[in-house]
Amino acid sequence: QDQLVESGGGSVQAGGSLRLSCAASEYTYNKYCMGWFRQAPGKEREEVARIDNIGNTKYADSVKGRFTISKDNAKRALSLQMNSLKPDDTGMYYCAAADRVRWGCPREPQYFGNWGQGNKVTVSS
Numbered sequence: 001q002d003q004l005v006e007s008g009g010g011s012v013q014a015g016g017s018l019r020l021s022c023a024a025s026e027y028t029y030n031k032y033c034m035g036w037f038r039q040a041p042g043k044e045r046e047e048v049a050r051i052d053n054i055g056n057t058k059y060a061d062s063v064k065g066r067f068t069i070s071k072d073n074a075k076r077a078l079s080l081q082m083n084s085l086k087p088d089d090t091g092m093y094y095c096a097a098a099d100r101v102r103w104g105c106p107r108e109p110q111y112f113g114n115w116g117q118g119n120k121v122t123v124s125s
Contacts, residue, residue, distance in 0.1 A: 003023075003024065003025040003028060003114075004022050004023070004024050004025075004028055004095050004096070004097065004114055004115060004116035004117075005022065005023045005024075005116060005117070006020065006021065006022045006023075006093075006094070006095055006116040006117055006118065006119045007020070007021045007022075007023075007119070008020040008021050008119060009093060009119035009120055009121045010120075010121070010122070011121075011122040011123075011124065012085055012121075012122070012123055012124075013123070013124050013125075014085060014086055014087055014123055014124065014125050015084060015085065016085050016123070017081070017082060017083045017084075017085065018082045018085065018121060019079060019080070019081050019082065020036065020079065020080040020082070020093055020095070020119060020121075021077055021078070021079050021080075022034075022036075022077060022078040022079070022095030022116050023075070023076065023077050024076050024077065024078065024095075024097065025076070026076060028097045028114050029076040029078075029097070030053070031053075031097040031098060031099055031114070032052060032053050032098065032099055032100035032105060033050055033051070033052050033053070033097065033098040033099070033100065033104075033105035033106065033112075034050065034051055034071065034078045034095065034096065034097045034098075035047060035048070035049060035050035035051070035069075035095070035096050035097075035098070035105075035107075035112065036048040036049050036050075036069060036078075036080045036093060036094070036095055036096075037093070037094045037096060037109055037112075038089075038091040038092065038093045038094070038121070039091050039092050039094070040088075040090060040091040041091075043091075045094070045109050046060065047060055047107045047108075047109070048060055048063055048067065048069075048080065048093070049063065049067055049068075049069035049080065050069070050105050050106075050107060051069050051070070051071055051078070051105075052100075052104065052105040055071070056105070057069055058105070058107065062088070063082075063089075066082065066083050066084045066085075067080060067081065067082050067083070068080070068081045068083075078095050080093070080095075082121070085121075085123045086123060087123050087124065087125045088123075089121060089123050090121060090122050090123050091120075091121060092118045092119070092120055092121075093118065093119050093120075093121050094115055094116050094117075094118045094119075095115070095116040096109070096112035096114060096115050096116065097112060097113070097114040098111045098112040098113060098114075099111075099113070
């Protein structure tokens with residue numbers, strides 16, 4: 001019922017591109033907000049990008065202009081296209097879904113109740 005299944009990721013050299021996808025159950029896909037988070041070794045989980053159910057998007061400053069978050073309603077899928085990758089982009093990437101909070105689509109991980117299993121992204125210099 002509350003499923004998010006990720007695919008994609010892998011290893012790439014700096015400057016390359018990768019695409020992450022996340023298939024969602026109908027229940028989860030219909031939540032107000034979906035997003036991508038990442039966690040590097042020894043660091044806290046951080047927001048990468050989020051999108052609400054009318055298509056408004058927000059990005060972390062570190063990925064603006066390089067990453068694009070999108071939803072495919074026909075497939076009930078969330079995607080993250082990552083271009084011009086840098087070694088600092090290395091980490092485990094997670095898709096997640098959240099209900100609306102008072103200020104809209106949250107950015108903090110604690111508000112997201114549904115999580116994918118995570119996919120590893122490694123960018124070498």
